[in-house]
Structure formats: structure tokens, C-alpha cells
Amino acid sequence: MDARFDVPPELLAWDGDVPRARRLQAELATRVLLRDDFPPWRRLAGVDVGFEEGGAITRAVAVLLDADSMQPLAEVVARLPTRMPYIPGLLSFRELPAVLAALAQLPDVPDLVFVDGHGVAHPRGLGIAAHLGVMTDLPTIGVAKKILVGSHGPVGPRRGDRAAVMHRGHLIGTALRSKDGIQPLIVSPGHRVSHATAVQCVLASGRGYKLPEPTRLADRLASRRDRPR
DNA sequence: GCGACAG
DNA sequence: ATCTTGTCGC
Known part of the structure; x- marks a missing residue:
């Protein structure tokens, strides 16, 4: 049984109109849930x-893992122009x-998705x-390596140390040291997850590397680090 | 107006 | 993101 998502394409339509895309984002942002639902x-x-072919081909990877063992259950790849x-x-x-x-090619629907x-x-x-969370209604967490907007104070040097990322007077994410002495990750809720839970999930799914295991495995395949020359 | 700017 | 080898440091 494949994972199925009934996604209205207009929620992702790109026609070159930047202002229109920004308005759509603002509208969809009102549907984001910052609570822990299930x-x-x-x-x-x-x-x-x-990306492949100098950027002409977009290659997306989705990895499904067992939350207890953190072992991969399936890895799928999709290539689109x-x-x-x-x-x-x-x-x-x-x-x-x-x-x-x-995601549609995964053998099962995930309960939580980590996004780069x-x-x-x-x-x-x-x-x-x-x-992604609003479109699929799946719980999602964003894990980024760099800040896009907002700022934060100093983060302690050890794994687990963190600082709130603020923007226009509001909490929008957490700068989280996922490993001793490594640059902190920027963690923020995507959908159906709270700020605190997003951070806990990232720490709980870490295997001693900078990136949480779901992201790390997907990253290896997406960047072709799985098959070195 | 100038600089910043996930991947 | 991608182009790319070795190298410095925990």
C-alpha cells in the first residue's frame, strides 16, 4: 500500500509571479498548527x-525509519525536471x-517528517x-543549517544547548547544538508539532552526528554521498 | 537605497 | 544546491 496524499496542485502552483506566491504563503501560514496533535x-x-544535470533535474529522496531502532525501512527517489x-x-x-x-512512493505513511x-x-x-505539512496534513519539522530570518543569542558549547530564534518579537525557532562543538542547527515546527517537541524530536533521533538520523540518511542519498567515487 | 537571503 | 583535495582540529 503506497503512501497517498490528496494534494490540491494550486497550493504549490508556480507561474513566475513572485508576489502571488508570497500571498499564497501568507494564506497557507494561517493553517499551520503549532500543537502536538498525535x-x-x-x-x-x-x-x-x-540536483542533477547542472540543475535541470530535481532529485528528491524520502527515507522511512522505525522510530525505536532508527533503522531505515525504505528509501525511495523521485526525479523531476x-x-x-x-x-x-x-x-x-x-x-x-x-x-x-x-513521499508517495513510500510503502507506508510516516507519522512525522523531517525536512531539510x-x-x-x-x-x-x-x-x-x-x-509540506499544510499540504499533506502530516506532522513536520524543519531542520536547517543556516538562518533565513530572525536572530538568536549565544548557544552553549554542548549537545542539547539552545537559544530561541526571535523574529519581529516572536519565537520562530530554536538554535540547537545537536553535537558538541558543532555549529547549531535551526529547528522549527513545520505543522502539528510544538517548538518544544520539535527540539525534543531532533535530539531524540540523533545518532551522534550533527543531523538527526532521518535527515542524515535522506541527505546522503540526495547529495549522492552514498556512492563515493 | 543597501545588504541579506533555507537549499 | 553544486563545482572539488587536502587539511586542520576535536
Whole structure:
């Protein structure tokens, strides 16, 4: 039984009209839920995107893992022609078509999805993790390596140390040290998860690396680090 | 007006 | 993201 998502394509339509896309983001952002709706999660998924042919092909990877053992249960890849360039703030319009195609190939629907990029830590509150969550209604968490908007104070040097990421007077995410002495990750809720739970999930799914296991495994395949030359 | 700007 | 080898440091 494949994972199925009834996703209205207009929620992801790209026609070159940047202002229109931004308005759509602001509208969809009102549908984001920052509460924990239905934990615990048994099956986790990690998704990430890479490019081939000089950017002409978008390659999305989705990995399904058992939440207890953190062992991969399935890994799928989807390749679609790239339809738009990277525009800061509009990343989801560029990458989600391929991500949705990959998720649809998983043998089961995940209970929680880790996305490479921001959740609500976005200019209009709708980073790629939040956009994916609203479209599929799946709980999602955004895990980014760099800040897009907002700022935070100093973060302690040890794993687990954190600092709130604020933007326009509001909490939008957490700068989290996922490993001793490594640059902190920026964690933010995507959908149906609270700020506190998003952080706990990232720490709980860590295996000693900087990235949480779902993201790390998806990242390896998306960037072709699985098959070194 | 200038600089910043997830992946 | 991607182009790319070795190298410094925990």
C-alpha cells in the first residue's frame, strides 16, 4: 500500500509571479498548527533534495525509519525536471513537487517528517517544512543549517544547548547544538508539532552526528554521498 | 537605497 | 544546491 496524499496542485502552483506566491504563503501560514496533535510517532521520514544535470533535474529522496531502532525501512527517489530557480523565501515551490512524488512512493505513511529547511522560521511563516505539512496534513519539522530570518543569542558549547530564534518579537525557532562543538542547527515546527517537541524530536533521533538520523540518511542519498567515487 | 537571503 | 583535495582540529 503506497503512501497517498490528496494534494490540491494550486497550493504549490508556480507561474513566475513572485508576489502571488508570497500571498499564497501568507494564506497557507494561517493553517499551520503549532500543537502536538498525535504523538507518539512510530514511523519517521526524512526528505531531502539534490540536483542533477547542472540543475535541470530535481532529485528528491524520502527515507522511512522505525522510530525505536532508527533503522531505515525504505528509501525511495523521485526525479523531476526542475521548473524554477532558487529564490530565497520560495524554496518550497521549487522543491516540493519532487518531495511529494518521493513521499508517495513510500510503502507506508510516516507519522512525522523531517525536512531539510525551515518550518515556521520563515519571513511569512511558511518555510518548506510548514508548506509540506499544510499540504499533506502530516506532522513536520524543519531542520536547517543556516538562518533565513530572525536572530538568536549565544548557544552553549554542548549537545542539547539552545537559544530561541526571535523574529519581529516572536519565537520562530530554536538554535540547537545537536553535537558538541558543532555549529547549531535551526529547528522549527513545520505543522502539528510544538517548538518544544520539535527540539525534543531532533535530539531524540540523533545518532551522534550533527543531523538527526532521518535527515542524515535522506541527505546522503540526495547529495549522492552514498556512492563515493 | 543597501545588504541579506533555507537549499 | 553544486563545482572539488587536502587539511586542520576535536
